[in-house]
Amino acid sequence: xxxxxxxxxxxxxxxxxxxxxxxxxxxxxxxxxxxxxxxxxxxxxxxxxxxxxxxxxxxxxx
Numbered sequence: 001x002x003x004x005x006x007x008x009x010x011x012x013x014x015x016x017x018x019x020x021x022x023x024x025x026x027x028x029x030x031x032x033x034x035x036x037x038x039x040x041x042x043x044x045x046x047x048x049x050x051x052x053x054x055x056x057x058x059x060x061x062x
Contacts, residue, residue, distance in 0.1 A: 002010075025032075
């Protein structure tokens with residue numbers, strides 16, 4: 001389905017993309033620590049909301 005050249009290109013692309021993402025993250029690490037200090041609270045709130053919807057669904061089903 002794919003040629004050897006396409007697989008080679010995909011492999012190089014994935015490696016280059018991962019290296020670029022690591023470089024960009026390291027470069028912006030100070031900004032991340034400054035502006036996103038308590039961003040995990042948004043994730044916890046979202047998970048709590050999904051859990052609440054599940055509880056309501058189970059409660060109304062019975």
